[in-house]
Amino acid sequence: MADADADTRPNVLFLLTDQERYDCSASEGPPVETPAMDRLSSEGVRFERAFTPISICSSARASLLTGQFPHGHGMLNNCHEPDAIRANLPDGLPTFSEELVAAGYDLTYTGKWHAGRDRTPADFGFSYLGGSDKHHDDIDEAFREHREVRDVPIGEVELEEEIYTGDDPRDGENGTFVAAKTPVDVEETRAYFLAERTIDAIEAHADGDRDDPFFHRADFYGPHHPWVVPEPYASLYDPGEIEPPASYAETYDGKPRVHENYLSYRGVADFDWELWAEALAKYWGFVTLIDHQIGRVLDAVDEHGLAEQTVVVHASDHGDFAGSHRQFNKGPLMYDDTYHIPLQIRWPGVADTGTTSEAPVHLHDLAATFLELADVPVPDDFDSRSLVPLLENGGEPPANLDWRDSTFAQYHGDEFGLYSQRMVRTDRYKYVYNGPDIDELYDLEADPAELRNLIDHPAYEDVRRDMRDRLVDWMEATEDPNRVWVTGVLENAS
Template sequence: MAPRNILFLMTDQHRADTLGSYGNALAATPVLDELAATGTRFDSWYTPTAICTPARASLLTGQAPFRHRVLANHERNVGYLEDITPGTFTFVEALREKRYNTGLVGKWHAGTEKNAADFGFDGPDLPGWHNPVDNEDYLGFLRERNLPPYAISDRIRGTLPNGGPGNLLAARLHQPVEATFEYYLATRTIELLERYAADVDRDGTPFFLELSFFGPHLPYIVPDEFFDMFDPADVELPKSVIETFEGKPPVQRNYSAHWTFDTMPIEVTRKLIAVYWGYVALIDQQIGRVMDALRRLGLVDDTAVFFTCDHGEFTGAHRLHDKGPAMYEDIYRTPGIVRVPGAPAGQVRGEFVSLVDATATILDIAGIDPSPAVDSRSLLPLVRGESPVWPEEIVCEFHGHHFPYPQRMLRERRYKLVVNPDSVNELYDLQVDPDELINVYAHPEMAEVRGRMMRRLYVALRERGDNFYHWMTTMYDVGDVDYDPTQSGLDETTYRSGERVG
């Protein structure tokens, strides 16, 4: 019998290279590594956009960001929609119609006026982008267990261009692990899992349960055990820490100043990475508690398990922190693991897949038509070891954070093209420059690759209905077009039936 239950494990701002299963020899991630060893690890899993709310709205709807139009985080919104338009398809409402129990414990951040409960999720209401340590349910959790409140020291931050203190990047948390927000989230998830397991036993009601951690998003605030888990001397800095921004869009240098990279010694960068790895280890430990509960409740053989995140994190790569208007692998390529009972174990798939594809996969597992998730494709054929026809490229997008900043990216196996309307475009040869340090867009020898990829991106955007292509029509060689790119509707001598006649 195919599995019907779904446990969806999600983190926020999580680099793929923090996991042992993705090649980090120092990582303390035995639980997620075991999930990869017993399931399918995707090596080319991408976010549709490296920003929290739009990515999460894409997971919810199965739509690319340009289509659902929730394009920025509430906290830094610059005029975009803040909630999914009423009537938009969501996978959770489809599951509810199929008589699923549906729960979400942790970060929602997929809208502002509407919370997770408005879409049919059980679980505590936990708004915002960071651990809401003043949330009443969490405070009650601490009181019930006589645990100490949130308190921090050893803050790490740089100096802003205007001379003010930079964003908090990390701090030492003066609470035992049992009092951390991560432990609280895992506990509430286990409680809901036990409730759902009782329904499975009573009448076979299936469930979808998502545990969504707020971390390892910065600031990395963890107890001593994890703050000091890794020796900074053992941390290998990302090679792109030598970034010069030469030939790159100037906004990247500005973002580096915003994140105060050059105002902190390189030893601080090593410590930040070490604490970030410690934060990942804390989360892995708490996921382990949930996986233990899944086994204890006898649900392993009938439950598909996902692990992924909304997007990545720089942690010093390209002299940046957080995320922003730079479409580097550090924030677009993320971990993605799927375990489906009965499917081959220990697979590694290299196909280009997306967080958006998780939507159709969830629906497919539930026996629901995935076609309303219009930009999503079920991963089940890949998880089952099949060899379906699959795209050899992926398109990603960005719309701004702090300020509007539209970008589109086409990623092939070897090359990546980024179109930046306000600035220089970018082209990277990832075979010879995996760290994306050298922008070869203007190099004469790249003319064929540049032209081919520009034309392919143009066609892909038109096929999707992403109007970004209009800018490309007039600015670049995109090949023959079958419409009047001026959109005037007046110059009938210029275009007729797609052919230039004047």
Template sequence: MKPSILLIVSDQHRLDCVGASGSYPVSTPRLDALAAQGATFSSAYTPIPLCTPARQSLLTGRRPETTGNLWNYDLGPRIPALDPASYSWPRELQKLGYRSRYLGKWHVNPDHDPTDFGYDDWVPLDAYDRWRAQQYPDSSLLEDWFGEVDPVPTADSRTHWFADQTADFIREATASGQPWHARLDFLEPHLPCQPTAEFADRFPVDAIPQWRDFEDPLERKPYIQRQQLLNWGVEDYTWEDWAPIVARYYAVIAQLDDAIGRVLDAVDEAGAAADTLVVYTTDHGDMCGSHGMMDKHYVMYDNVVRVPMIMSWPGMIAEGNVIDGFAYNTLDLPPTISTLTGIPAPPGAQGLALFDHVDTGLIPTAALEAREQVVSTYNGQQFGLFIQRMIRTRSWKYVWNPTDVDELYNLDDDPEELVNRIGDDSSTRILADLRKRLYEQLLHDEDSFVENEWMARQLLTGRKLPTRT
């Protein structure tokens, strides 16, 4: 049986801000319910914490360093966007007879829209802007990066307008009798967070607890992290300054969750639930005050690289299944969809299929359970070019910063990543091992940044200064 596919992708939703994580008082009852009826990947990672290359990887199953799509095409130095001639699994679904629609944020190619990559049609972000301008000609937003309350009713907010558009497609496509694929890309909770009053009122500022990693002096860490505070003008912010920003982040996530519920209700009402694979994930997370920092640039903390990923297919994926194997959301989903639908696999796929078919349904693959590490990368851009490569195991995280101090965190003792262990004599052996493993993985993944003797020397012989002198 080939499932219909509902893929919901948000923008900058950190894992500890899913209600079921129990970490902070953010409310996501619909995502929690979706997880309860399917599988939650508790150790899912983005291969790159940046909008455009993450979305490009989600279409191709290939790392941005392999395809050459290193950063956002609309900020900083220009590089070629993803070629529409590239492999795209939605195009393969289209060949198989799937009806498809893409709704919301695109950010893959400035000159080619989703219909050039295999979608039948597209509802872009500015379609909502035009509708809103007609309905609320006197309503405006300041577009302050730190957020504000959206004055329109929730039913007419961007989250709910796109949810309703998606619901309409699901009802129409299900009635046609064809398998369908809907991809809904929310802009939320990307800053600026602009929840409606209905949701903003649920999170009073004085009830917002401080992030556990907020008090970070950034000692012995790369210079660029302290510079980021200056870039955003938050170097003197206390928790009293951050609490209203975090409250709006919580609020817009709760609003997003409510909108997702409208889409899931449409699947149920159309009688399509048993035949539909539902996937929820995000491109990457958001610092939102963690370590005192803003947004996501130039850091590899779990706040930005560890992401929510939920998959549900009633009768096929076991209910309440928490899968702790290391997974990549944007790299593993294309080969997974290939396995579940029978379309051609991404050529040179750098992820793996997450499930195998058995008589009773789907089970996690042995390859997933055997994966011992994940690698995430960053190539700089918005505030100057700065290369980073991260490798994470269960107990350790190493961040290679070729032009600055490296980072090493013992995650068993320091889950908030506050103490950089680079230069600690007791960590010498684990550091050498992680550098070697990172080098081998990057070489395997065709990352050209290690294909020269100078970069190889840093990783293989430890030719790196442990501190700034």
């Protein structure tokens, strides 16, 4: 006889990558091998219109925790930089993790944090299981110890095929480290180590005597640059066979001046396609390396008999230019390359398998989703909407549910300083408000590479007005503090 008091709420396994482009695991994307992500898509729901609220690591991760757009939680740029607006989230903000702990979930965490300089996952209800090092975080020394045990200490490895930004792409004296091949074994990579720690957590949950469900979060440190990968991943993709994306034809004609300035700022103004292809091959290799580690984790879920009781979610905090628009990293350029993110959710017995959802959703909608999965009320402070109704309805909003037909995003500056941007995107059009410069309007059906700014095109006057109205609505609905004066600018613009 079943235990009438047994907790039937699902476990949640959340796999978050860092700067993973949407197209890498998309069916119509480049030829990147992602069997584990493809498996999640075939066994669950793939969201085709998922977007980050901001393309900055700390801000996006803070939104994920708090269910708020960045202007709500106040972490507007990266917390590790000297010019950080906030080093840590303010006290008193509800977070999905603390709500889950209060509801009886057992929370564990491995890998990257980067949502606070001093406050760690432990301050938000998680038991931290290691995996951090000096890359924006210094929570523990677990990965360093792992490498030392294997006699390959970090910093004592001779890299090959190195690429740097700057005047000399082979000279690391002044430029930013972009990519390289490492001679270490796969088992000595951080991606493997994080998967191993996650598998340990899964085994502990399976073998434990607790009846409470678990929530485990694994934050991979990639494919964020530097794109350093071992064999076989370093040579998995032939640079000579990689074609430039359509956006590589970017001229910046009619675009905000900062777009072209960023080429020099990032040190890639002199990169040609041959160099970009070499770097991009490493980026793709990094994606496949992480995907294979996700595959190991999914196999562990199966082996321990937890698959039917566990919701698995894969997403990324934001994307990466990786040569698109000839750009490196991210910045005040609100193209889909960095704002469109992968999102797959597998929920056995509830979400239809092999489903694609066209509903526009945000990364931080996962905060409300996690709470509804746990039967926990969503705090009023959240700007987040649960995806559970979509998962239960073949990926589409139920007829009685009013679901927006657009997404909203913003940018406040990272190391570039404060630079105010707001963006609204429908399935066909994108409007970007640039406080210091010309606004942008793109027809994504006619111009998916976002090469032609139509902001002054007379044939798009009605579209321009409609998109400005949508942007104002988003700013009003989310109580964006800039709405007071931006609304007037947009309403009075020609």
